[in-house]
Amino acid sequence: MTANSIEIVSPISKHQQQLISLTCNELNPIKTSDSITTLKVCLENKSEATLYNSSISKAFLSYKIIEDNFVTEGLRTPISQDIPSNSKLEAEISINLTNLHDKAQVQLCIVQEKIAWLNHIHAPLVTIKLNPAKVSESAPLARNRPKLSKRPPMIFNFELTNKCPFSCIMCARTNNMTRPEGLMSFELFRKIIDQLDSHSVDKTKPMWLHGFGESLVHPEFDVFMKYASQKGFNVGLSINPLLLTKKIANRLLLSQPQHLYIAIDGHDNESFEKIRGIKNAYDKSVERLENFISLKNDISPNTKIDIVMIDFDLNHNSISSMKEKWESIDKRVNFIAKAFTTWDGNASDVMALKKNRRVKSKSITCIEPWKDMTVNWDGKVTPCCFDYNKKYILGDLNTQSLSEIWNGPSMQALRAEMISDKVTNPLCKNCEHL
Numbered sequence: 001m002t003a004n005s006i007e008i009v010s011p012i013s014k015h016q017q018q019l020i021s022l023t024c025n026e027l028n029p030i031k032t033s034d035s036i037t038t039l040k041v042c043l044e045n046k047s048e049a050t051l052y053n054s055s056i057s058k059a060f061l062s063y064k065i066i067e068d069n070f071v072t073e074g075l076r077t078p079i080s081q082d083i084p085s086n087s088k089l090e091a092e093i094s095i096n097l098t099n100l101h102d103k104a105q106v107q108l109c110i111v112q113e114k115i116a117w118l119n120h121i122h123a124p125l126v127t128i129k130l131n132p133a134k135v136s137e138s139a140p141l142a143r144n145r146p147k148l149s150k151r152p153p154m155i156f157n158f159e160l161t162n163k164c165p166f167s168c169i170m171c172a173r174t175n176n177m178t179r180p181e182g183l184m185s186f187e188l189f190r191k192i193i194d195q196l197d198s199h200s201v202d203k204t205k206p207m208w209l210h211g212f213g214e215s216l217v218h219p220e221f222d223v224f225m226k227y228a229s230q231k232g233f234n235v236g237l238s239i240n241p242l243l244l245t246k247k248i249a250n251r252l253l254l255s256q257p258q259h260l261y262i263a264i265d266g267h268d269n270e271s272f273e274k275i276r277g278i279k280n281a282y283d284k285s286v287e288r289l290e291n292f293i294s295l296k297n298d299i300s301p302n303t304k305i306d307i308v309m310i311d312f313d314l315n316h317n318s319i320s321s322m323k324e325k326w327e328s329i330d331k332r333v334n335f336i337a338k339a340f341t342t343w344d345g346n347a348s349d350v351m352a353l354k355k356n357r358r359v360k361s362k363s364i365t366c367i368e369p370w371k372d373m374t375v376n377w378d379g380k381v382t383p384c385c386f387d388y389n390k391k392y393i394l395g396d397l398n399t400q401s402l403s404e405i406w407n408g409p410s411m412q413a414l415r416a417e418m419i420s421d422k423v424t425n426p427l428c429k430n431c432e433h434l
Helices: 172-176 186-198 221-230 246-254 269-276 282-299 313-328 402-406 409-420
Strands: 020-024 030-032 036-045 059-067 070-073 087-096 103-112 126-131 155-158 206-208 234-239 259-263 304-311 333-339 373-375 380-382
Touching: 020 103, 030 036, 036 103, 059 087, 087 103, 155 186, 186 221, 186 402, 221 234, 221 246, 246 282, 269 282, 269 313, 282 304, 304 313, 313 333, 402 409
Parallel strands: 030 126, 155 206, 155 373, 206 234, 234 259, 259 304, 304 333
Antiparallel strands: 020 036, 036 087, 059 070, 059 103, 103 126, 373 380
8 A cells, every 4th residue: 555545344245244243251240230341352363354443444342232212323333443353352342231120131333433343243242240239329320329318427518698789681681580688697617617627528629709799799709708717628719800999809818719600691882781790890800900919919829710711602703812812921820611591491591592401311410419519698598609699509507507407307308309200390300410
């Protein structure tokens, strides 16, 4: 073959395929349900063709799951070398047994990538017996997790306030939040932080001091930040730079936050107003953001800063035009085009802004009820930060302890829904992340 020629590989003929065999080397294989595991196989090529492990025509070991007259294609495992005529290969094939119970009927296959499935090879059907998956809080599927958690209770975020001067088009708060507005008291916050401290929780995990509001409008935001930081927690905050006056900026940086998300959408006053709902605010936001970064390097150089723009249609042109500016503003600053959030999936105006919606998993994978909780400004606890209207209240930290709520009746009921794979509660039933 000359340097300028192109080798064309044709599909292996039906007759030649019949001289290739792929068999299971395990006698009566037993695996664990809801797992990704391996199966030992033997590939024997008695045909005149070569199965390539190259860009010419890469061959993969694969399989099809046969269940209730439905056939589902499985994972593909690349062969480790070329398999010429009259040769064999001992190998392991990756098998995804998620969503299967008791047993799996597996048809082993070979695929010539971009050419054809080799459906006429000799490959006896393999029956795999499945043992129940181990119950664990870290199980990928909710149905294999317990109702009671042995982990210490953890808080993902504190909502210092749900007041906000913005009317962001992509925020569920703007047109859908009907609960009263208010400010968290420092006494309540301190009590909760002290409880967390006594539980010896993992303080390296981020703890955010914002919810469905702009935390910088809370008159004591820096007191909250400083107290949690002094207790050793990894405290962060999401803010809008328009509020970073010199006084506010100094107070924020002197509280020594570990991590700041700074949200600035659009690329001029007009695009900013369409997204964030405030007129003539973009240029001022940029000016204050640039001043803040300079000040940060003097007062709190170890504070991590991410400049965030929400990735959706109204922002695509802005992201393209501003990405280079924000990436080059300071080597210690990161730029993030943040994925669009549909919250709990019940805000129709927000849902209308997202064209490509995530396909829900066949089984519940949400880990939140075994991971952490959200504390609203009034002390009410909800399962996650998507609950803009407190649709699912787990408890009240004004009258209950973290431990009582973490494994309390409401949390156990939520976990039981997740375990059953039948979620009907008003918060979770329409969530894309279920």
